Amino acid sequence: MSTSTTTTPSRWERFRDSYLWYSFKRDRTAQLCLAVFACLVVAAFCAPLLAPTDPYDLRHIDILDSELPPFWIDGFDERYTLGTDAQGRDLWSIILYGTRVSLLIGFGAVILQALIGVTFGLMAGYLGGRIDAFLMRLADIQLSFSTLMVAIVVGAVVKSTLGSAFYSEYAVVMLILIIGLAEWPQYARTVRASVLAERGKEYVDAARVMGLRSKRIMFRHVLPNTLSPIFVISTVQIANAIISEAALSFLGLGMPETHPSLGSLIKAGFDYIQSGSWWITLIPGAVLVVLVLSINLLGDWLRDVMNPRLYKG
Amino acid sequence: MALLEVNHLDVRFALRQGEVRALRDVNFTLERGERLGIVGESGAGKSVAAFSLLNLIAKPGFIAGGEIRFDGQALTKMSERGLRKIRGNRISMIFQDPMMTLNPVLSIGEQMIECLKAHRRISRREARSIALDRLKQVQIPSPEKRLDQYPHELSGGMRQRIIIAIALLLDPDIIVADEPTTALDVTIQAEIMALLLSLCETHNVALILITHDLGVVSQVTQRMLVMYAGRVIEQGPTREIINDPQHPYTQGLLNALPQMATPGEKLNQIRGSMPSLNALPSGCAFHPRCDFTHRSDGTARPACVEQVPEFVISGQCRVACHMVAEMLEDRRMKEEAQ
Numbered sequence: 001m002s003t004s005t006t007t008t009p010s011r012w013e014r015f016r017d018s019y020l021w022y023s024f025k026r027d028r029t030a031q032l033c034l035a036v037f038a039c040l041v042v043a044a045f046c047a048p049l050l051a052p053t054d055p056y057d058l059r060h061i062d063i064l065d066s067e068l069p070p071f072w073i074d075g076f077d078e079r080y081t082l083g084t085d086a087q088g089r090d091l092w093s094i095i096l097y098g099t100r101v102s103l104l105i106g107f108g109a110v111i112l113q114a115l116i117g118v119t120f121g122l123m124a125g126y127l128g129g130r131i132d133a134f135l136m137r138l139a140d141i142q143l144s145f146s147t148l149m150v151a152i153v154v155g156a157v158v159k160s161t162l163g164s165a166f167y168s169e170y171a172v173v174m175l176i177l178i179i180g181l182a183e184w185p186q187y188a189r190t191v192r193a194s195v196l197a198e199r200g201k202e203y204v205d206a207a208r209v210m211g212l213r214s215k216r217i218m219f220r221h222v223l224p225n226t227l228s229p230i231f232v233i234s235t236v237q238i239a240n241a242i243i244s245e246a247a248l249s250f251l252g253l254g255m256p257e258t259h260p261s262l263g264s265l266i267k268a269g270f271d272y273i274q275s276g277s278w279w280i281t282l283i284p285g286a287v288l289v290v291l292v293l294s295i296n297l298l299g300d301w302l303r304d305v306m307n308p309r310l311y312k313g
Numbered sequence: 314m315a316l317l318e319v320n321h322l323d324v325r326f327a328l329r330q331g332e333v334r335a336l337r338d339v340n341f342t343l344e345r346g347e348r349l350g351i352v353g354e355s356g357a358g359k360s361v362a363a364f365s366l367l368n369l370i371a372k373p374g375f376i377a378g379g380e381i382r383f384d385g386q387a388l389t390k391m392s393e394r395g396l397r398k399i400r401g402n403r404i405s406m407i408f409q410d411p412m413m414t415l416n417p418v419l420s421i422g423e424q425m426i427e428c429l430k431a432h433r434r435i436s437r438r439e440a441r442s443i444a445l446d447r448l449k450q451v452q453i454p455s456p457e458k459r460l461d462q463y464p465h466e467l468s469g470g471m472r473q474r475i476i477i478a479i480a481l482l483l484d485p486d487i488i489v490a491d492e493p494t495t496a497l498d499v500t501i502q503a504e505i506m507a508l509l510l511s512l513c514e515t516h517n518v519a520l521i522l523i524t525h526d527l528g529v530v531s532q533v534t535q536r537m538l539v540m541y542a543g544r545v546i547e548q549g550p551t552r553e554i555i556n557d558p559q560h561p562y563t564q565g566l567l568n569a570l571p572q573m574a575t576p577g578e579k580l581n582q583i584r585g586s587m588p589s590l591n592a593l594p595s596g597c598a599f600h601p602r603c604d605f606t607h608r609s610d611g612t613a614r615p616a617c618v619e620q621v622p623e624f625v626i627s628g629q630c631r632v633a634c635h636m637v638a639e640m641l642e643d644r645r646m647k648e649e650a651q
Contacts, residue, residue: 202414209405211400213397220427225418
């Protein structure tokens with residue numbers, strides 16, 4: 001037995017010694033993606049500080065400034081680096097604000113999905129039997145409705161009962177709810193599969209022998225052991241939620257044009273693409289692609305690191 | 314009144330092929346501070362017996378009949394809530410593989426504190442000090458440090474010490490140890506066994522030791538059960554069974570010990586292997602492997618194949634064997650004739 005006198009390492013030291021950090025230091029793609037993603041997140045959430053104008057404030061908008069091109073094309077205006085959209089809003093400012101909305105919906109929806117999915121998945125996997133059958137059939141039913149269909153139904157119901165003004169006011173909450181509810185089965189299935197594998201392990205029996213409650217065993221003993229797949233699908237799901245939001249907004253089911261997300265910006269500009277003002281739709285599109293790509297590549301890296309079949313640590 | 318009484322315990326598994334009887338008519342008692350050994354080959358039902366004591370048999374298994382009385386309460390009829398108060402608190406368990414029994418993502422201290430807090434209303438600090446005290450009792454080097462370590466940072470022997478410390482955490486009345494040393498190095502086995510024995514003695518804890526190691530059973534326990542295919546075939550004081558085994562199976566097990574073999578020759582073994590529980594042979598489940606299905610004069614003993622043997626009393630032991638029954642009957646007849 002070792003009688004070393006080293007003190008137990010702190011959390012930071014543990015992290016620095018971990019395979020996660022080791023692999024991150026050697027993976028250029030992961031570093032670049034994290035940097036890009038971090039820049040986008042910081043820029044989006046500091047939008048009120050970084051943006052030269054407030055695109056939500058109608059007093060700063062002049063319709064005469066509409067469809068001005070970005071700085072590398074003749075005829076641009078010094079006040080608008082990336083040009084303006086069809087309503088005369090500064091494209092740079094509105095992209096910052098739009099990214100913020102997109103990220104907010106992406107993260108919010110994923111948190112909602114994770115809350116529902118992880119709880120249901122844990123219960124289904126750990127308790128088994130009828131609860132398992134019921135929850136998994138519920139998941140199957142949920143998956144048979146596409147996100148679009150849920151959005152159309154919820155949108156139609158809310159608009160007809162509470163009015164479309166209400167809908168546009170709470171569009172962010174609505175989209176988080178719609179995307180969150182439509183996609184929770186992804187989490188539930190992944191968590192259930194890992195719980196089934198964990199449930200047979202002896203430490204679960206040992207916890208039961210200790211006289212612990214099922215709830216405690218599920219959340220404190222089994223859940224921490226299923227975190228790696230949860231992390232991995234979370235990255236994919238954030239990217240998916242952002243895309244879903246963009247798709248819904250593009251179809252006019254999402255964010256209103258007064259408070260646009262990246263998706264509604266693309267939609268707003270799409271009408272002008274034929275008239276030569278391609279930047280209104282292409283620049284927000286490029287931002288969306290970069291955002292989703294960086295998240296997806298980070299997710300790929302995370303999956304490789306955390307896959308116990310590739311590396312056992 | 315005995316601390317633990319098991320009467321006619323019957324455990325079954327409802328499988329697709331039909332019900333499989335994993336335990337049949339198991340009876341034993343355990344006094345406070347007593348040490349009982351349960352021996353048998355793999356698949357004899359030893360671990361099922363251990364789990365059924367805490368009413369923790371996993372589906373599709375269930376207790377089909379019989380009664381388990383602990384300290385006057387029937388565990389077989391108790392609510393889940395009542396059972397939780399007993400599990401870990403008054404009856405604790407030690408498992409075979411120390412690598413698997415500790416949760417890999419929680420520190421040792423957290424696992425111990427959690428167990429304490431599940432049963433007692435105490436603060437984290439008090440719980441920590443009790444945990445530390447138990448770690449000292451199991452003679453772990455630098456116990457303060459261990460509390461903040463994770464299972465993968467410890468060796469197998471140390472983990473088993475920690476598991477013993479967890480089992481002792483709440484001063485239980487009974488510890489059920491399911492092959493506690495099988496997964497360990499031979500050198501550490503003796504150390505861990507001695508530790509477990511001395512802790513049980515000092516705390517006056519009753520021990521149920523499940524093992525296939527007859528050497529350990531003979532050193533540690535006072536009474537023992539020998540199980541075969543879900544039934545107890547011989548039970549009684551350990552010394553008597555080890556010195557004078559009655560059942561051919563027990564004899565075979567003892568003969569199979571390496572120290573019983575002649576140097577330079579093959580080790581003794583019981584021919585064949587344990588039958589599957591869903592295809593038990595007729596009569597005595599051991600008869601296909603038994604050398605004594607024929608009398609010494611060469612005539613067959615049909616009861617071995619036809620009838621499930623009843624228990625007979627031989628000395629202080631109970632034995633389920635037709636041959637032993639016949640021998641005892643002969644002896645009684647002779648004595649009567651004289």
